[in-house]
Amino acid sequence: MKNGSPTLENGTRWHDKYPHLGTGPLSVDVFTSPEQFAQERERIFKKVWLNVGRVEQIPHPGDYFVKNLAVCNTSVIVVRGKDNKVKAFHNMCSHRGNKIAWDSQGTCRMFTCKFHGWSYALDGKLTFVPDEERFFGLKKETLGMTPVAVDVWAGFIFINVDPTPQETLQDYLGELGAGLADYPFGELSATSTTWTTEVKANWKVIKDAFQEVYHIAFLHKRSIPDSFTSKANPYAHCLSVQLYPRHGSMSLYGNAELKPTPVAELAFRYGAFVIRKDFSEARLPPAVNPTRSKEWTLDLNVIFPAFFVDVSEGSYFTHQFMPLAVDRTIWTSTQYFPKATTPAQRFSQEYGNVIFRDVILEDGRTFEETQSVLSSGAKKEIYLHDEEILVRHSHHVVDQMLNSQPITVGSHTNGKEESPRA
Amino acid sequence: MPESLLPAQFHELEQWKEWSLATEQERSARRQASTMEDIKTFYNAMLARMEEVLPYLEQFSADELPQDATRLFYLTLSLAEVAPAVEQFGQPSVVDGYDVKRIVVQHH
Numbered sequence: 001m002k003n004g005s006p007t008l009e010n011g012t013r014w015h016d017k018y019p020h021l022g023t024g025p026l027s028v029d030v031f032t033s034p035e036q037f038a039q040e041r042e043r044i045f046k047k048v049w050l051n052v053g054r055v056e057q058i059p060h061p062g063d064y065f066v067k068n069l070a071v072c073n074t075s076v077i078v079v080r081g082k083d084n085k086v087k088a089f090h091n092m093c094s095h096r097g098n099k100i101a102w103d104s105q106g107t108c109r110m111f112t113c114k115f116h117g118w119s120y121a122l123d124g125k126l127t128f129v130p131d132e133e134r135f136f137g138l139k140k141e142t143l144g145m146t147p148v149a150v151d152v153w154a155g156f157i158f159i160n161v162d163p164t165p166q167e168t169l170q171d172y173l174g175e176l177g178a179g180l181a182d183y184p185f186g187e188l189s190a191t192s193t194t195w196t197t198e199v200k201a202n203w204k205v206i207k208d209a210f211q212e213v214y215h216i217a218f219l220h221k222r223s224i225p226d227s228f229t230s231k232a233n234p235y236a237h238c239l240s241v242q243l244y245p246r247h248g249s250m251s252l253y254g255n256a257e258l259k260p261t262p263v264a265e266l267a268f269r270y271g272a273f274v275i276r277k278d279f280s281e282a283r284l285p286p287a288v289n290p291t292r293s294k295e296w297t298l299d300l301n302v303i304f305p306a307f308f309v310d311v312s313e314g315s316y317f318t319h320q321f322m323p324l325a326v327d328r329t330i331w332t333s334t335q336y337f338p339k340a341t342t343p344a345q346r347f348s349q350e351y352g353n354v355i356f357r358d359v360i361l362e363d364g365r366t367f368e369e370t371q372s373v374l375s376s377g378a379k380k381e382i383y384l385h386d387e388e389i390l391v392r393h394s395h396h397v398v399d400q401m402l403n404s405q406p407i408t409v410g411s412h413t414n415g416k417e418e419s420p421r422a
Numbered sequence: 423m424p425e426s427l428l429p430a431q432f433h434e435l436e437q438w439k440e441w442s443l444a445t446e447q448e449r450s451a452r453r454q455a456s457t458m459e460d461i462k463t464f465y466n467a468m469l470a471r472m473e474e475v476l477p478y479l480e481q482f483s484a485d486e487l488p489q490d491a492t493r494l495f496y497l498t499l500s501l502a503e504v505a506p507a508v509e510q511f512g513q514p515s516v517v518d519g520y521d522v523k524r525i526v527v528q529h530h
Contacts (some may be wrong), residue, residue: 195445196528223506225508263501263505342484343482347502350498361519361520361525362519367520
């Protein structure tokens, strides 16, 4: 294996593919500056498509869930309408601004505000105002719940709080979205487990920890010492890296000589999960494992700003990092499995959940530890390894969006940056 | 005659009935509250029978387990829960890990 890398020619690096990104250190200010955070809120989170859930959460008309989006200064109701379409609304009553749905999910025939009984149909129309005649020229038809742009990609529900979204969801997801759309998400989303916690760290500190493989051999040396490494590839070098204008993707090497622990070995007999594969090309669209390597185990797909869809064979998982403040974030990870038809398959999936959870608990410890010293001023810069190129790209995209630069970079063929528009 | 807690051929596992827990939160809490000695003894006892337990459970559909088989099934989920403590960490909690008690779990 040349260069310690499964696919790169000797001496070449991922950064050679994307010279416009440079190779120098980056500032730590972006993790601690309240001004930076305020800009990220206005220029990124309130302008782009954000994942809020999956269609399986609302299978029937009247099913809804609520997503509180502090970073967008709002709360959103996502509901399946009578017409079976997914709709989204700001969770706010037209009367005096009260939040309409106070729970996190449910089923209803209409939404009724607890404060004064104003009622809204599933399509958002205001249908009933108690004691209406004592109002003054109320035009009910103008007072429905305020809609939020919503769309669905591969079963994932995205919203955009921009009143006039600058692009469709399809255009936003671009080439990566098109390439992944045929992955069997629906079949693999029959069951899921979600782990959520509030972390005292900047969303980018958390995101960066999940979008590189350099840490695997060290941070995960106890939980998964040899799942992504081997003598031939001791640093878990990736099989491929693809950068898009905003999004990024990397393919992870898996150790075919993995020696499972006794319980892992039992679990492998009854199901597949992320640290083990049952490679079958027919089930994977071309965007997954693009080099078609026989040593492939997992693709990380980072959808800007803060949503990961990480796909393996027979299972996938997602991460999301929703900012609350410059140094506080809601971190959510979900692992998905196909329907288990026997108890032994459920046992296998349970082990898959436990080991996944314990691995991300190893990741999780670094976030607050890092954030706690980031403001010290002791270090002004961070230095990035070649395999940390998604980190570099991610910071570059944030930078571009804060400076209102057109997103033209990330092209595989053209590395030149356009000059900013006036 | 009182009903057996577990299917007859796994009778000796009944001493571990307190590990027969239905939810991840309960199993995780028990792992965190136990000594490694207790965890290891439970782990070894279950592992010794798993070659028979899993094929036994396989005969049932996941949604139609009789009660005694359900209790046995929950024991296997607890084995899954404690496995990393024994096989990877050598202690109940993840070494140098984020506090699992801060995590809220939801299943779908």
